[in-house]
Amino acid sequence: xxxLATVLATAAALACAVPAVAATAPPLPSVPDVPVLGQxxxxxxxxxxxxxxSVHGVRxxxxxxxxxxxxxxxxxxxxxxxxxxxxxxxxxxxYALNQNGSSGLQCTAAAIDVSGGLAYxxxxxxxxxxxxxxxxxxxxxxxxxxxxxxxxxxxxxxxxQDVTTVDVLVGSSLVQGVPVEDGALxxxxxxxxxxxGTGWPTxxxxxxxxxxxxxGAVFDLRSQVQDVKKKVTQAKRDGREELELDASVLFATxxxxxxxxxxxxxxxxxxxxxxxxxxxTITVTGHTDSNAGEAYNLDLSKxxxxxxxxxxxxxxxxxxxxxxxxxxxxxxxxxxxxxxxxALNRRVTITLPQ
Numbered sequence: 001x002x003x004l005a006t007v008l009a010t011a012a013a014l015a016c017a018v019p020a021v022a023a024t025a026p027p028l029p030s031v032p033d034v035p036v037l038g039q040x041x042x043x044x045x046x047x048x049x050x051x052x053x054s055v056h057g058v059r060x061x062x063x064x065x066x067x068x069x070x071x072x073x074x075x076x077x078x079x080x081x082x083x084x085x086x087x088x089x090x091x092x093x094x095y096a097l098n099q100n101g102s103s104g105l106q107c108t109a110a111a112i113d114v115s116g117g118l119a120y121x122x123x124x125x126x127x128x129x130x131x132x133x134x135x136x137x138x139x140x141x142x143x144x145x146x147x148x149x150x151x152x153x154x155x156x157x158x159x160x161q162d163v164t165t166v167d168v169l170v171g172s173s174l175v176q177g178v179p180v181e182d183g184a185l186x187x188x189x190x191x192x193x194x195x196x197g198t199g200w201p202t203x204x205x206x207x208x209x210x211x212x213x214x215x216g217a218v219f220d221l222r223s224q225v226q227d228v229k230k231k232v233t234q235a236k237r238d239g240r241e242e243l244e245l246d247a248s249v250l251f252a253t254x255x256x257x258x259x260x261x262x263x264x265x266x267x268x269x270x271x272x273x274x275x276x277x278x279x280x281t282i283t284v285t286g287h288t289d290s291n292a293g294e295a296y297n298l299d300l301s302k303x304x305x306x307x308x309x310x311x312x313x314x315x316x317x318x319x320x321x322x323x324x325x326x327x328x329x330x331x332x333x334x335x336x337x338x339x340x341x342x343a344l345n346r347r348v349t350i351t352l353p354q
Contacts, residue, residue, distance in 0.1 A: 038175035072149030270315035301324030
């Protein structure tokens with residue numbers, strides 16, 4: 001865990017330091033100590049500019065958890081006509097962060113409890129993916145405050161009291177070992193997205209009532225290692241080992257007869273089951289995408305699970321029972337609205353006994 005740092009005392013060292021305000025600007029309220037609990041770079045691959053992401057707090061409030069963070073460009077990237085337009089992937093998703101769409105950086109935020117195997121993500125307000133967060137956070141600053149870091153916030157699902165430390169994910173950047181504390185940061189200011197060191201934005205916790213499916217904002221972590229060549233994924237879910245097989249390799253489209261390529265995959269799975277020393281009952285579950293009808297997909301998934309179970313049975317130690325199950329399209333792991341998502345949903349999972 002990183003110790004608290006004082007931004008004002010280390011202004012020369014931090015890229016997000018607050019520059020001196022011009023004499024003509026109105027006086028700003030001061031904050032004696034600004035906690036910096038961790039930092040990460042966010043890079044723009046199109047022109048190699050960098051922004052500093054600083055995490056200032058993960059704080060429990062009524063019905064939610066507030067993540068306070070700030071963004072500021074490097075000193076050499078602060079000027080120019082495009083200073084406010086900062087894209088992490090070079091695809092037009094600029095970091096002029098706002099609540100008007102689901103691609104906002106803050107909507108990807110999560111507090112990750114690695115030991116508990118859970119992630120507490122942003123509370124969403126609709127199916128599009130808008131989240132309860134700072135309404136507008138831009139990297140652009142007034143001419144007399146160029147380079148300032150701007151504070152934003154986002155409401156996450158409630159982090160339990162027994163979780164004292166989390167890893168914070170914002171976009172593709174991870175800040176590890178952040179303490180979870182109680183109560184909003186103070187003092188607050190009227191500015192919705194203030195500069196670092198001038199106070200904290202006021203978080204309207206009543207907006208928790210706008211959250212759609214708040215339970216769905218808490219999800220299981222899933223660790224996995226994939227053998228790209230053989231299309232076998234080792235996973236651990238709910239304390240049980242799983243082997244996930246790509247159905248697109250095992251079967252032709254709309255078929256439940258194993259392909260030639262499936263032979264090597266089944267042999268590899270059998271070796272892993274034997275090496276694990278498994279006993280008891282193994283469950284083989286077939287899954288499909290949402291193409292075709294529900295009843296058709298359920299039947300296809302059952303036939304595929306049975307085919308894998310039949311091929312696997314003679315290759316594993318005696319005494320291990322196999323139960324084939326079909327789930328059809330009922331348990332997707334990706335969006336069926338895209339070809340990539342449908343491919344991920346077409347799978348066969350083999351769950352080993354505990």
